Amino acid sequence: MYLTRQLRQLPRSRLTRHIASGNGPHYTTAAPQPAAEHIEIPKRIERSPTDLLQALASTVGRDATAPHYKYHDDPFLIPMSNITKRTYALSKEAGRKAANWIKEEHRELFMHQEAQPPIEKFAPSMVFTEESEVDASSLQLLVSQGELKDAVLVYNLLVQKGIEVSDALKQSLLELVCFYNNEEPLPEEYIEERWFMQNSRRRERHGKTWKDGELAEKLYAAIEPKTPQSYAALIRGMAKYLQCERAYALLQEANEKRIQLDTNTYNAIIQIVSFIKDTAEQRWQMCTSLLNQMAEQQLKPNLGTLNAVLECISTFGNFKLARSSALKVLPEFKQLGIVPSLGSYYYLLIIFCRERAPVSHVIIDILNDINGKEFKVEHPKDTYFFATAMDVCRNHLHDKALAKRVDELLHTGNNYDLIGDSFKEGIYYRNYLALLCQTESIEDFMRTYDILVPNIYIPEPGIMEEILRAIEINGAVEHVPRIWSDMVIFDHTHRESLLLYVLRIMVDNRPNPELPAQQQLPEQCANVAWDMYNKIEESAKRIKKVSFTGQMLGDILTLLVRGNSSFDKATQVFTYIDKQQHRIPGTPADSALFEYVEASILNKAPSQALMALQYAVENNMETTPLAKRIYEGFTLSEVHLAKLKSLVGEGFLTK
Amino acid sequence: MATNLVRLLESSIRSNNAGVASRTLRVFSSQQQQSEQSVEDDEEFRVLNLRTVKQQARKRVIKKEVAPPPRTTHMPVDQDWTAVWSGPRSFHPASVPLPLRQGYTERGAAAPSKYANAELMKIPNFLHLTPPAIRQQCEAIKKFCTPWPKGLESEATWKAIFPVEVVTTDYCHSLPTIRHPEARRVTITLKLTDLKFDAHAKDKFLRLVGDRYNQETGVLTFVADRCPTRKQNYDYALYLLTACYHESFITEPWEDSKSEADMEVYLFERNKAKVSAEAILNWNATGEKQAPSATYADSVEKLINEGENEYNIAKYKEEVLKMLKIAI
Secondary structure, three states: OHHHHHHHHOOOOEEEEEEOOOOOEEEEEEOOOOOOOOOOOOOOOOOOOOHHHHHHHOOOOOOOOOOOOOOOOOOOOOOOOHHHHHHHHHHHHHHHHHHHHHHHHOHHHHOOOOOEOOOHHHOOOOOOOOOOOOOHHHHHHHHHHOOHHHHHHHHHHHHHHOOOOOHHHHHHHHHHHHHHOOOOOOOOOOHHHHHHOOHHHHOOOOOOOOOOOOHHHHHHHHOOOOOHHHHHHHHHHHHHOOOHHHHHHHHHHHHHOOOOOOHHHHHHHHHOHHHHOOOHHHHHHHHHHHHHHHHHOOOOOOHHHHHHHHHHHHOOOOHHHHHHHHHHHHHHHHHOOOOOOHHHHHHHHHHHOOOOOOOOOHHHHHHHHHOOOOOOOOOHHHHHHHHHHHHHHHHHHOOHHHHHHHHHHHOOOOHHHHHOOHHHHHHHHHHHHHHHHHHOOHHHHHHHHHHHOOOOOOOOHHHHHHHHHHHHHHOOHHHHHHHHHHHHHOOOOOOHHHHHHHHHHHHHOOOOOOOHHHOOHHHHHHHHHHHHHHHHHHHOOOOOOOOOOHHHHHHHHHHHHHOOOOHHHHHHHHHHHHHOOOOOOOOOOHHHHHHHHHHHHHOOOHHHHHHHHHHHHHOOOOOHHHHHHHHHHOOOOHHHHHHHHHHHOHHHHOO | OHHHHHHHHHHHHHHHOOHHHHHHHHHHOOHHHHHHHHHHHHHOOOOOOOOOOOOOOOOOOOOOOOOOOOHHHHOOOOOOHHHHOOOOOOOOOOOOOOOOEOOOOOOOOOOOEOOOOHHHHHOOOOOOOOHHHHHHHHHHHHHHOOOOOOOOOOHHHHHHHOOEEEEOOOOOOOOOEOOOHHHHOEEEEEEHHHOOOOHHHHHHHHHHHHHHEEOOOOEEEEEEOOOOOHHHHHHHHHHHHHHHHHHHOOOOHHHHHOOHHHOOOOOOOOOHHHHHHHHHHOOOOOOOOOOOOHHHHHHHHHHHHOOOOHHHHHHHHHHHHHHOOOOO
């Protein structure tokens, strides 16, 4: 740009800029003589350094077959379960942490700065010890960088040495300490750790964690005279870490001293009303009185106030009061011109859609309101909306169309940033898939399944069972091989209920060889059964053991028999049944044995058929049809005939 | 039967690894097996175990994870390839659904397939620069482009209106520094014919710019790289151009003292030949004086500046005959 400006100042010359085919930008200066007509050179379109990159990035769509880009795109390294997803991502980050550790540990090796402009993060951080030479400016720097531990250390040093610290600096340190409760926060660059953090760890709302009588309060005491800002910082810190009684007391003290507080401090107190008062009526009363105080002090409420009030209302046990007060609050804030964020809608959902309450369709109104809008994070609770909305769609209303609308909203613009963390994403997709497999046709459902599984979401065994149920209801046996291979990869094969379910679906829905789509199915089913048989046998050595039952083996036998080329395998399975009959609880179904005998007739294997008959006799099963079938199907040799007679007696032929 | 029994026992003992039972074995075993047993005993004598050493934990059998099939198997045929291969990366057989083959084999055999094929990974691929991808990216960055100004459609017009060209180079490289020493270089070019001179100024200008002027193409080039930043170099190059141009119009006093001996070329105007020709033409003439024709002057200059050759001499002869009005 500066070139253009420079050239404008040159007499008798005008400048334009164009991209030439050469290796750089060309600028040409105009000689005014031949320019008979006026030539308008358009102004350059201003753009930020990343605008071009963002424009290019917007052309890249999501590839459903690929894993998230943080993983290696290689079959051996693509995570295939929720645990491996977590492990791979966190180990990658652990590498980054290790590098950071080396950088700090061997600081003497990293003192050089080759980068131009210098990269602060690549240089080892400053180390402050008891002996360091410090002054107020270094404290200022540390506070502005948010280095809590070092800032506290430097402050203590300054106090020891008797160096004066200005009140403004003390105030900013107080704010830092109150915000983090004097605990080192998780560094910002560890995205994966944040994403996979255990839900229990992030749930702070258990009890008081505020550190009484520690640095924050000492700092507060050191600031004289007390300013509104120092009151605000301490009250907000106490409210955040649930030192509720003292926070409220401090608020009252400030009010008595006629100290003007700000809106966010009131918001913090409104948020903890539920910890101060016990019953819904008292809470609501306190809430309104706080709001009245704000009005008296002429404080304008903001989004935080709305969300704090809604949070307070959402803790009411009294359902009717909660509803009516929420409906009272909303129009008032609307009049004030406050646009609710996703967090406000989240509170509305948990206020209106409760388990033991009448069904509410508030989500429809919410969706009508925010359809197609793009959101930015404005409140900590904004990330709770999507998971809760999907939960309401599934468990409260059971409405497929609504779920699709929520999903559409999630994929509008950058709204996916507000999904929260892996835990909430998991809940969201669990509810979504469970709802779809109950309500959609199996073909449509499988289309969604193909997009989501396994790279975005991996179904838990419970959801897998729901999916299998949907397949059973629809009799869509052609999807079973696909689901089975997924189950193997997701390691669901040690769940007996799932195995039985898969077998039952395949046995009950005999594939129709006339349909072209199902011609391959008997083979595939036989493969699945054989695979399952091997898996169960293998699992005997493991801790998570699955044991055979007669029913299960009978189903496997049936499926192997139905496959055209797997009679040998069927024989192997039957031999196993025969040999281990005292260990296996239950017996195969009669039909399984009958199909096996049929197949042995087809394969001309009379001894196998007689073995089946012998097994049936020994286990007290129905034998007459079997014996009849064997007698009619084979031309038996003397030996076989004698055995047949010894098993069922001579009389059966005459019956 | 007895040996059978012994073998059975032996196997059970070995599997149990019980020292006590080995004595009972000897009772039953034949001579030969006894000797075998004694050899085994000799080989591994027992060690006095003062401190009880913990038995090594059994090696855990590492469960092999099942690797999924390559993802090319479930790619739909109408997929968006730009989403699959969005940027430059080395080839991966499980992500590219093409039956590629590359590499040397014996004559007649097919080239190695894409799996575990280092040849395919070595060469740079342009799978991210498919025509649709380029089209999409062009569409996306179009909003940052301004339209081409009206009236500048042909190269001739814009070269005529904007004769000065400024060339700079931006470098994109993977070093810790974003600065490149060559990026500060600024080159300014223009045609000499676009500047207006008189004869003296032109001569002086060309002397000033020296070899920055290319006689064959008539292009003037200023390269500036002596200052640390591009802006400074650009300013400096323009200053050079401006200063040289204006300096060339100034005639210093010492320039008048240029004598005939200092001249680089023969000029008809300031030489004896002109005086002689005028004397011949105006012999005995009164009134208006005649001047030798321009073509004659030209031929004399050529004859002396370029040297005597057949053409120049012939031309000179012709001019002389014409001037003296001699008919042959």
